[in-house]
Amino acid sequence: MTEAGAHRTIRRVVVSGHGGPERLTLVRDVLPEPGPGEVRVRTLAVGVGFPDVLMREGTYPGGPKPPFTPGYDLVGVVEALGPGVTGVEPGERVAAITVFGSYADAVSVPRQHLVRMPDGVDPAEAVCLALNYVTAYQALHRVARAGPGERVLVHGGAGGVGSAALEIAATMGLSAYATATGSGCDVVLGLGATPVDFRREDFVRRIRELTGDGIDVVLDGVGGVVAARSVRVLRPGGRLVMYGHYSTLAGGRRNLRRLTLFYAAGALAFAGNLLPGRRVRTYRSARTRDRHPDWYRRDLGELFRWLAAGRLRPLVAARLPLDGARQAHERLAAGGTHGKLVLVP
Structure with a gap:
């Protein structure tokens, strides 16, 4: 092949x-x-997460049919503009959530989905904000409307969204608790939260012991039985925000029994809306971006300012080359990943 x-x-x-x-x-x-209306972006960093795994397994709601390129989020450099595009120039650094398609050297993205990224920030850290931190911020701020002094319980506190939620909770003046296990409990402690080892203790009982009367906000990316049981730790006025489907997987693979249990237990969780003063809500990042595009641009822009100012320190689990995508998925399946896995094309 010639150089051209x-x-x-x-x-x-x-x-x-x-x-x-x-x-x-x-x-x-x-x-x-x-x-x-599209912009070609040369990717600098691409996130790897459980939505990619769910799409690969064929269990992500509304996910693409094979063959397809996965990749929910990216940061990169504007390389070319499609007809009619204004307000962005080649050479500018941008971020976006694409839902799928980002595991590539270059991607065409609708102009309205792009958010400018400050100069001088690490692309691998920046891509953590595009999905994980926006998810955590919007779940806490837009959906739960959490306020200073309230208590929040984050399930999976050492993971990508979980660790983001704990950092953001600290900036919002929230008192944070998080489920984790093993070395993940040390990660939670390092983020200023109180860990609850879900393999060694019942989280409902332990949270009651620690708080007395319960939690104001629960962020749950696990779903299923965890979501249903989380309703029990809500104090009057408490809110449960469900945003993930982790419990539908077993060893990183689709599991029919767990998938069935996920939806059955999810229905029980929603019954929490019948309890006086409790609310159960769901959150999906792409749906929120499409319904409230100004929120995404404003919220990610604010998070980028915090990153540039040193107020956030995203936990990057590993930086892998593009041909390391299979290894990244294998690491997610094995469990124990703290923070976010990132592909650097």
Whole structure:
């Protein structure tokens, strides 16, 4: 291939069919030309998370059909503008959530989904904000409307969204508790929260012992039985915000029994709305972005300012090359990942 020809191609990861990490394949493809209203972004960092795993397994609600390229979030440099695009210039650094398609050297993204990224910030840390920190911030601020002095329980406090939620909770003046296990409890402590080891103790009983009358806000990315039981730790006026489907997986793979239990227990969790003074809500980042695009731009912009000022220190679990996507999914399946896995093309 000539040098000119090489510059007209990209690498991207393709899910060839629903299944395990072995379904991830690195291929070469033509460089995408941005269509009307689109911007081609040369990726600097791409997040890897459980939504990607759920799409690969075929259990993500409304997810794409194979073959497709996964990748929910990215940061990169504007490389080319499609017809009709204004307000952004080549060379500017931007971030976006794409839902899928980001595991690639370059991606065409609708202009309205782009948010400018400050100069001088680490792309691997910045991509943590595009999905994980926005999820945590909007769940706490937009959905739960948490206020200073309130108590928050975060399930999976050492994970990507969980660790983000604990950092944000500290900036909001919240008293934070988090479920974790093993070394994850040390991560939670380091983020200024009180850990509850869910493998060694019943979190409902332990939270009652620690707080007396319960929790004001629960953030739950696990779902299923955890969500249903979380209603029991809410004090009067308490809010449960559900945002994930982690419990539908077993060892990082689709599990029919767990999927059935997830929806059955989820229905029980929603019954918490019948309890006086309790509220149960769901949150989905892409849905919120589409319904309230100004929120996404404003909230991510604010988080970028906090990052640039040193108020946030995202926990990057590992930086892997693009051809390490399969390894990243295997690490997620193995468990014990603290923070966010990032691909650096």
